[in-house]
Amino acid sequence: MFDLNQAFTALSDVAMTLVVLLVLVAALEAFHYVVFVRWRKSRMALPIMFLTPAVLGLLILYVYPLLWELNVSFTKMSIRYFVDPGFLGLDTTKGSIFVGFQNYIDVFTKPVLPQTSFYQLFAQTIVWTAINVFFHVVLGVLLALMLNRRLRGRTLYRALLILPWAIPAVASLQIWRTEYNFQYGAVNQILDLFGVAPIPWLSDPIWNFVAMLITNIWLGVPFMMVLTLGALQSISQDYYEAADLDGASGTQAFRSITVPLLKPILLPAILLGIFLTFNNILVPFFINANNLTSSDILVTALYRAAFSFTRYGFAAAFAFVIFAILLVFTFFYVRKTNVLKGALES
Amino acid sequence: MRRLSTLASLLAAAAVIGTTVPAVAQDPVAFTMWTKEGEADGSFQFVQKLAADYTAAHPGVTINVVNKSVENLRTDFLTTSIARQAPELLWTVSDHVGPFTASDTIQSVDELVDLSTFLPNALQSVQLDGKTWGLPVSFGNNLMLYTNTDLMAECPADTGAWIAAAKTATAGGNYGIAYPQTESFWLVPFLGAFGGSVFAEDGSATLDTPAMVSALSFLKDLKFTQGVMPAEADYAVMDGMFKNGVSPVDPNASLAPSATPPPTGVAASVINGDWTAGAYADLFGDKLNICPIPQVTGADFPKPYVAGTYLMFSKDLAGDAAKQAAVLEFAKYATDTPQQLEMVAALKRLPGTNAAFNDPIVTGDALLSKVAAAAAMGVGTPGNLEMRCIFDAMTTGIKSIYTNADADPQGVATQMQTDYSNDANCQ
DSSP states (O other), rough: OOOOOHHHHHHHHHHHHHHHHHHHHHHHHHHHIIIIIISOTTHHHHHHHHHHHHHHHHIIIIIIIHHHHHHHHHBBOSTTSOOTTTTTSSBBTTBBBBBHHHHHHHHHSSSSSTOHHHHHHHHHHHHHHHHHHHHHHHHHHHHHHHHOOTTTTTHHHHHHHHHHHHSSSHHHHHHHHTOTTTTHHHHHHHHHHTTTOOOOOOTTTHHHHHHHHHHHHHHHHHHHHHHHHHHHSSSSSHHHHHHTTTHHHHHHHIIIIIHHOOOOOOOOHHHHHHHHTTOOHHHHHHHHHTTTGOOHHHHHHHIIIIIIIIOHHHHHHHHHHHEEEEEEHHHHHHHTTTHHHHHHHO | HHHHHHHHHHHHHHHHOOOOSSOOOOOOOEEEEEEEETTTTTHHHHHHHHHHHHHHHHHHHHEEEOOOOOHHHHHHHHHHHOOOOOOEEEEEEGGGGGHHTTTTTTEETTTOOOGGGBBBHHHHTOOOOTTTTTTEEEEEOEEEEEETTTOOOSSSSSSSHHHHHHHHOOOOOBBBEOOOHHHHHHHHHHHHHTTSSBBBBTTTTTOOSHHHHHHHHHHHIIIIIIOSOOOOOOOHHHHHHHHHHHHOOOOGGGGOOOSOOOOOOEEEEEEEEGGGGGHHHHEEEEEEEEEEOOOOSOOOOOEEEEEEEEEEGGGGOOOOOOHHHHHHHHHHHSSSHHHHHHHHHHHHESBBBBBTTHHHHHHHHHHHHHHHHTTTTOOOOOOOHHHHHHHOOOOOOHHHHOTTTTTOHHOOOOOOHHHHOOOOGGG
């Protein structure tokens, strides 16, 4: 039952935290003003005043936890060594728990989960990412091309197609998971209308992976569509008119005008899509309701290693391995595609 | 510039004032209790009422009661313990003793409370390394068979009779038997029926055994050959299907946290725990029968794990004497005879203290005598950390049995043993 007192207490706690944060930021800005404006009379005073709160926030919320995680990755912190690791676990209440690079070695040489090796998970993640990004791009571009025309009800279609992106992912994933139920889910009931036998979406390894793909494609297409639509609308119609005058077909115009002019937008978007899909924990976590090992990807295995199997040191090392994989990939991708060329030249 | 200067001065003044305002006086004592009790069977509401009654009688105490699933309670307690933000008190199951003692996040209760008032059998499940790690609130936590007497009139004498009765109730989306197919807790009784156990006498894990293969074969046969179980069922589906057998349909049937939509079929019998006896009794009235899980034809009676629910104290609590004293007083209140009997009346669970267990309210209650009879068939739940690894290994295995008609029970048992061996926490 809704408890007004409890709700008020919770809201009061949040409000108080916000007030404290505002006061601290105000104090910081006042300090900067006095030092950089009144005293030093620095030209950089305004940029410093704007950037400092954000930089501090990043340091506290990102950099410090990352450094702590790096620290933990060199220890055997786990359920049996559940202590504050201190510096590299060298001196804890349970003695030294420092293991050097052993956790990093174990990622590649020992099962990450009881039944699964790193290599299997890596392969599953590659397949997961490749299929998702392919369909995100193809369907996103296709829908954007269709919406870029004169079309009755275009605004309504656009709103409906953006809906998967607008709904909080956790809520929509809960609904998808219930609707994949073998007996009572809407998906199988709709298939039944077409004479298709019910599919064990949640219990069969292959169909569960397909269910994850369907859900994530549904979630990811709007993002690509919106980006592509924006890019299409920025392409001058003069190019198409000139091509038309020269007798180019629609396909030729698409290949020679649309694709090259979409590239500066699509390439970074694809890179972002790869990151988001590679590290997507939500969809596999929710749709893989039965913890099938065939549906695990690197990040879900990481989560389970950390919180189900309480292998904190190992999981920290695992996280950095995943980070390194994406870093190497980004390096080669950026070099090959020159995706940052425009930004660096401006 | 002058305006900016004025604004900056005002902001600076506000910052100074904000840091020098005297702190608001704190509440005398406030603590948080996490409980695994859920709303679906009314047990969470009981815990909330217990806390509310206590705070009404002790105005200086504030208790924040939070519900968490058993799994989330375990993982979240460990996570918050790292950050020193753990709740002070837990109301949870005995198999959390293993991970919480291994991680040194709970404290023993031997020096805190007189344990002679509690049921020795209940204390057994939370005793490790010569110490006791929790106070029993209830005893049992065991699985038993619930039947809808409209659909399954008598307690089946054995599984042969059970399956025969189940078949007559299986048709058109209705099933004779339902229980969660996603949790290894429901595998354990049948392992016991075939003479198996998860640990040998020397403490080594024994999952790849003929008894385990027999148990897995039996359960696979029950699902795929006898055809008396739904294709997929988690806890909420089982619960919903059983409650659907009551007319009118329980409007709360769909509220249990679930990965499924409300089931529309009816289950004639379910294997569920004593924690739901009260809720089912209220719903079914005299149409409810409670039985021990039927003897497996050609084998023994299933041996479900017996334990209870326990109050466990965070290790960090020891650093705050006033708060620890307050938490302890509440724990004593919660396990005192009047409150224990109130729990018996509300939830139909066996109490965890001697005085309440021997009270005529318990001994003279027909329903509770059946619950006690079912509990008597069980075996104590091991509380060591290795039990966590056992449950994890069995969970993966049992899911593959229920989702794959071609699964090889021997292969699954061997894989369970391998999974246990590969679990770094138990190496």
